[in-house]
Amino acid sequence: MDPPPLGSQPSRGHRPPVVPTDLALFTNGSFPVYFSRTPCAMNRIQYQYQYYSMAVLFLQCLVVPATFNPASAxxxxxxxxxxxxxxxxxxxxxxxxxxxxxxxxxxxxxxxxxxxxxxxxxxxxxxxxxxxxxxxxxxxxxxxxxxxxxxxxxxxxxxxxxxxxxxxxxxxxxxxxxxxxxxxxxxxxxxxxxxxxxxxxxxxxxxxxxxxxxxxxxxxxxxxxxxxxxxxxxxxxxxxxxxxxxxxxxxxxxxxxxxxxxxxxxxxxxxxxxxxxxxxxxxxxxxxxxxxxxxxxxxxxxxxxxxxxxxxxxxxxxxxxxxxxxxxxxxxxxxxxx
Ligand SMILES: [Zn+2]
CATH class of the missing domain: 3.40.720.10 (Alkaline Phosphatase, subunit A)
Structure with a gap:
């Protein structure tokens, strides 16, 4: 399953895209969380980044249990x-x-x-x-x-x-x-x-x-x-x-x-x-x-x-x-x- 398309940006794959200057990046564990520095920055690209983060989180939910299953250990x-x-x-x-x-x-x-x-x-x-x-x-x-x-x-x-x-x-x-x-x-x-x-x-x-x-x-x-x-x-x-x-x-x-x-x-x-x-x-x-x-x-x-x-x-x-x-x-x- 691929992340959703991010507008006109070129190749995204699973790499986080470059963060625009009006957005700050936090890492929570290993998935990125973006938030807006300015209240008016809820533009299309920020929306797309949030969408991207949610998609990464969703993919991790699918992958993590298979790779770090405590039961198998x-x-x-x-x-x-x-x-x-x-x-x-x-x-x-x-x-x-x-x-x-x-x-x-x-x-x-x-x-x-x-x-x-x-x-x-x-x-x-x-x-x-x-x-x-x-x-x-x-x-x-x-x-x-x-x-x-x-x-x-x-x-x-x-x-x-x-x-x-x-x-x-x-x-x-x-x-x-x-x-x-x-x-x-x-x-x-x-x-x-x-x-x-x-x-x-x-x-x-x-x-x-x-x-x-x-x-x-x-x-x-x-x-x-x-x-x-x-x-x-x-x-x-x-x-x-x-x-x-x-x-x-x-x-x-x-x-x-x-x-x-x-x-x-x-x-x-x-x-x-x-x-x-x-x-x-x-x-x-x-x-x-x-x-x-x-x-x-x-x-x-x-x-x-x-x-x-x-x-x-x-x-x-x-x-x-x-x-x-x-x-x-x-x-x-x-x-x-x-
Ligand atoms: Zn026997």
């Missing part, structure tokens, strides 16, 4: 907290004691934002690492819209960066040496958030697909769970029934399809991108539904995943290492809708 380096901080954060929001062996303090930014919430839901998108989200932003419009610089950070998975170890951490605040969790059937060796809530007269739910961590570990220790659900859709339907009936103060969900697809095709594959789109659509359904029922929301993941190539050149996905791509996961939080 924030996006380069969101704060990273240890996975062990999640359980203490939830306990503090719900005003119950932090599980005894928790290895990190609560995350102050989340506690401040969600303070006073009577219910909290943790939504764990399995294997949805921060690097994978960065590559699939065009498939996650809903999550992109939720995540702003002031309600977004990252968690660092505990090692090994696998599902049962990290969901165990989310409900205890402990790393593997503290929780003793090696498989989803292991016995927890420390206090968990579900039992802390139970002691305070509060209810909890743990949800996942049949024979996944959400079922075998979270479902085993929580008060409420679903049974024999074949996929994430069935889990969600069961969860909705339980939440409507029992109104648990804390729920934690493992959304599973992402991990399965990333393993099969690699997290950089088209199939993985499509799976991220389905996870985003799932969030777009469950988040408003829970918020309208009084739940504050914490969206995160247990770990990331990286591409590996086999000898025949086929790509699949793996995780478990201490690399950033396996260990850094998104963290987004929202108050309830009440």
């Amino acid at each position: 924030e996006e380069q380096a969101p704060r990273t907290y240890p996975m062990q901080a999640l359980a203490p954060t939830v306990a503090t929001i719900l005003n119950v004691p932090v599980p005894k062996q928790a290895e990190a303090p609560p995350i102050e930014a989340i506690v401040n934002d969600l303070q006073g919430s009577k219910k909290v839901a943790v939504l764990g998108i399995d294997a949805f690492g921060d690097a994978i989200w960065a590559q699939t932003r065009d498939r996650t419009p809903y999550l992109n819209g939720l995540a702003q610089p002031n309600n977004r950070a990252r968690l660092r998975s505990v090692l090994p960066s696998v599902t049962c170890v990290n969901f165990a951490c989310m409900i205890t605040g402990g790393s593997q040496t503290t929780t003793g969790i090696e498989t989803f059937d292991s016995k927890l060796a420390c206090e968990d958030l579900f039992s802390v809530l139970r002691a305070q007269g509060l209810k909890s739910g743990g949800f996942g697909i049949k024979d996944w961590t959400g079922d075998r570990l979270l479902g085993r220790y929580a008060d409420l769970s679903v049974r024999d659900k074949a996929n994430d859709e069935e889990v969600l339907a069961g969860l909705m029934e339980i939440v409507e009936e029992e109104k648990p103060e804390f729920i934690i969900v493992q959304y599973g399809e992402t991990d399965a697809v990333f393993h099969r095709h690699g997290p950089s594959s088209d199939e993985a991108r499509a799976a991220c789109g389905r996870a985003d659509a799932w969030l777009a359904r469950v988040v408003p539904w829970l918020r309208s029922r009084g739940y504050a929301i914490i969206i995160t993941a247990d770990h990331g995943q990286h591409d590996v190539q086999n000898e025949s050149g086929e790509t699949s996905g793996q995780h478990g290492s201490d690399s950033d791509i396996d260990c850094l996961v998104p963290l987004v939080w929202l108050r309830s809708g009440d």
